[in-house]
Amino acid sequence: MEDAASPTPLERIKSSTVPDGGYGWVIVGCMLCINAVTWGVNTTYGVYSAYYLQHNYFAGGSTLRYAWVGGLCVAVSLSSGPLANYLVGKFGFRTPFLIGAVCVCVGQCCAGIAPNYGVFLVCQGLIFGLGLGLTMIVAQPLLAHWFDRRLALAQGIANAGSGVGALILSNTTRVVLQRIDVKWSLVINGLISISVLLPAAFLLRARDQHVGMRSHPLKISYLWHPGYMWVCLWGAFSIMAYFVAIYSLASFATSGLGLTQTQGAALQSILAAGQAIGRPCVGWALDKGGRINMTLSAYLITGLSCLVIWLPAKSFGVLILFALVQGLVGGTLWSAATPLTAKIVGVKELRSALGILWLALVIPSLVAQPIAIALLDHSERVLGRKGPEAYYISIGFCGGMGIASALLLYPAKRWIQGDWKVLKVA
Known part of the structure; x- marks a missing residue:
């Protein structure tokens, strides 16, 4: 199928004219700040x-119901790809980005004054989730307008913003909760987000005409593209491993090992710091060692670390090690998605293909944490396991998803290089 094939020689010539720097570094700085006040805020x-x-803030609230709110938020953000691409094609990138910025602010502020769980679900899950999607999906492809050889590095630095935001805002949020209340905490975070997103909207620049980028709202042919279908499967499995790990680690520490809430919060901060450091490092490695090779290696490490570090962990020190490793490589998806997509389908089709990838992640991101909670509940209620043993099935599931995602990426490597050689750079 011609429109879903590998980059043509003309596209490769065009990619050679990409600046690989210049004003592109301003775009990187903007993207870092955007991620800090969107996905960084989301971690709070x-x-x-x-x-x-x-x-017992909302009547009928439970661990599972709150997990669905978090999953719904991410699912809505990822499923907004067709809408985002349509709006970009109609109005350019800035208009949908500004709509997303308003949704991010309004969603948080309204969640703060929500009178019941239903209104909270709409504000935090739907409105805020739509804001996350419109800002991320609209802005994510812009770095490929400015970078080619150093695209993964630029993407890694930009995505480090979510770790920086998580590290700062999760701690400031706890302070505001303790000293003021939950309503003002959400309102303050909403105002912080809009104060960063509005200037960023006018600093971002696109080079659509230079790279010839298209914006198809829903180009489903990429679901059976012989190379890209494996990227979509890799994304689906890797995002499940990612969310189970980041949402279950603190619970395992406090409920499984009996550590304090302060230690559980410290692990989350260490994981966020690992993301802030690891994503630029992973991006650099992707550019130097081959984007698919390094991504595949990162997810082998992600899966194995769950099985050989997290599963047998019995102390805070071991969990610190796991949090660092998971922070460094566990979120490689966010740094690798754009460079991998550009490598397989070319920059011209980048926005259209990414829209399909985000859709492929919707259901996995929605069900990842509820599955982990259901497995934990099964261990406790049916198998009668207590303490850390109650988490063993969930941890095994997380590790299995990480390893499976790495293996699923290997056919994409074969499609690019034309053979099954393991060590060949791709």
Whole structure:
């Protein structure tokens, strides 16, 4: 199928004219800040859900119901790809980005004053989730307008913003919750987000005409593209491993090993710091060692670390090691998605193909944490396991998803290089 084939020689010539720097570094800085106040803010949801459960804030609230809110938020953001691409094709990138920025702010502020669980679900899950999607999906392909050889490095630096935001905002959120209240905490975070997103919207620049980028709202042919279908499967499995790990680690520490809430929060901060450091490093490695090779290696490490570090962990020190490893490589998906897509389908089709990848991640991101909770509940209620043993099935599931995602990426490597040689750079 011609429109889903590998980059043509003309496209490769065009990619050679990409600046690989210049104003592109301003775009990187903007993207870092955008990720800090969108996906970085999103990580504070764990702080809020713990607060709601502890204080019985909403009638009928439960661990599983709050997990669905978090999953719904991510699912809505990823499923907004067709809408985002349509709006970009109609109005350019800036208009949908500004709509997303308003949704990010309004969703948080309205969640703060929500009178019941249903309104909270709409505000935090739907409105805020739509804002996350419109800002990320619209802005994500812009780096490929400015970078070619150093695209993965630029993407890694930009995506480090989510770790920086998580590290800062999760701690400031706890302070505001303790000293003021949950309503003002959400309102303050919403205002912080809009104060960063509005200037960024006018600093971002596209080079659509230079790279010839298209914006198809829903180009489903990429689901059976012989190379890209494996990227979609890799994304689906890797995002399940990612969310199970980041949402279950603190619970394992406090409920499984009996550590303090302060230690559980410290692990989340260490994981966020690992993301801030690891994503630029992973991006650099992708550019130097081959984008598929390094991504595949990162997810082998991700899966094995669950099985050989997290599973037998019995102390805070071992969990610190796991949090560092998971922070460094566990979120490689966010740094690798754009460079891998550009390598397989070319920059011209990047926005259209990414829209399909985000859709492929919707259901996995929605069900990942509820599956982990259901497995934990099965261990406790049916198998009668207590303490850390109750988490063993969930941890095994997380590790299995990580290893499976690495293996699923190997056929894409074969499609690019034309053979099954393991060590060949691709």
